[in-house]
Amino acid sequence: MRRSSRTTTAYTYAETLTLEVNPANGAMEVLRGAAIGAKVAEFRKRPTAEDAVQVLPFSAAELVDLGINPDIAAEAIRLTSDDRVLDLAADLPEWRQLVLVRRNRLGGLVHEYMQVA
Known part of the structure; x- marks a missing residue:
């Protein structure tokens, strides 16, 4: 049986994905490992001013x-x-995006959680 180019592309893309359980919430997440790794490598190369506010x-x-x-x-x-x-x-998967993007709302909750845990 011969695969179409569309099917081959789908299989090739699927090989770049991993399924993992998020340790914080138990949710199954699909990770694009190569894309995430490339993004981290790119960010490591970027300089950060020492006096810049986090x-x-x-x-x-x-x-x-x-x-x-x-x-x-x-x-x-x-x-x-x-x-x-x-x-x-x-x-990143949606949960991880939310943790980073909605930091102001989560900040107080996280610090509260950390004090209880």
Whole structure:
């Protein structure tokens, strides 16, 4: 049986995905590992001004506790603009995007959770 080019493209794309359980909420998430890895590598190359104000009100450890990959968390805490947060979050599953993008709303809840845990 011969596959169509559309089917071959779908299989090729599917091979770049992984299915994983988010440790923070137990949700199944589809991760685009290659895209996320490339994004992290790109962000590592970007310089950050030493006196720039961090946009996210979390530490890397708090982000990891919320289900963010440690490599992404390390880059996320260096971010100094909302545009960069959106750019970093673009290839992440929805829950992880929300953690980074809705930081103001989650910030107080996370710090409350961390004090109880």
